[in-house]
Amino acid sequence: MKFGPISQKCSHLLHGADYYPEQWVATPGIWDEDMRLMKLAGCNVVSVGVFAWAALEPAEGQFEFGWLDTIMDKLAANKVHALLATPSGAKPLWLSWKYPEVRRVNAAGVREPHGKRHNHCRTSPVYREKCRIINRKLAERYKDHPALFNPPAGALSGPLRKSNFLSVNPPGWRPFWPPSQKQFPISNC
Structure with missing residues (x-):
């Protein structure tokens, strides 16, 4: 990606x-x-x-x-x-x-x-x-x-902003996030 x-x-x-x-x-x-x-x-x-x-x-x-x-x-x-x-x-x-x-x-x-x-x-x-x-x-x-x-956190655009959190984070990084975290709340940063 x-x-x-x-x-x-x-x-x-x-x-x-x-x-x-x-x-x-x-x-x-x-x-x-x-x-x-x-x-x-x-x-x-x-x-x-x-x-x-x-x-x-x-x-x-x-x-x-x-x-x-x-x-x-x-x-x-x-x-x-x-x-x-x-x-x-x-x-x-x-x-x-x-x-x-x-x-x-x-x-x-x-x-x-x-x-x-x-x-x-x-x-x-x-x-x-x-x-x-x-x-x-x-x-x-x-x-x-x-x-x-x-750059304001909400200013990200395109596929990164809309992407599924898990699809842009390698499996090795995922233990840092709770299992319930399915989307990265980029617009709320």
Whole structure:
């Protein structure tokens, strides 16, 4: 079975990884070496921003996009696509301190301490609003950036979107899915 590209922007196999350049904001020279190594490895796509909220908004309402601007420009210059993530998986410390209700409550009814990834209360109106703000800022700033490669999950078309889930997944992969899973809910991703 052969399928067309998921995007006209990238009609070939995507090869990449998660990339955390925010760890090197104090030593940005490392980013040039990262680009060299990506080229050497044949990477053409990386996800960025996954856990970068604290680097993007170090204090409430204080946004610092300069480092990400540089990374996006370097990726574009090196023909590496960026899957720009929302950074909500690792909320900044100021958010936990100022709004403790954003922290997850455990089975004993105790709020979890700050410090773990994905340690947030998804139903917290404050958490949701702060996520909306940072996500909107990212979308507005990078929506037209040449490195950006974020095809919407529902944008897949043709036979891949309509295909039977089992027909496009080799038998060796199937143990990862429950036996009842007959269709891949691609439009709900």
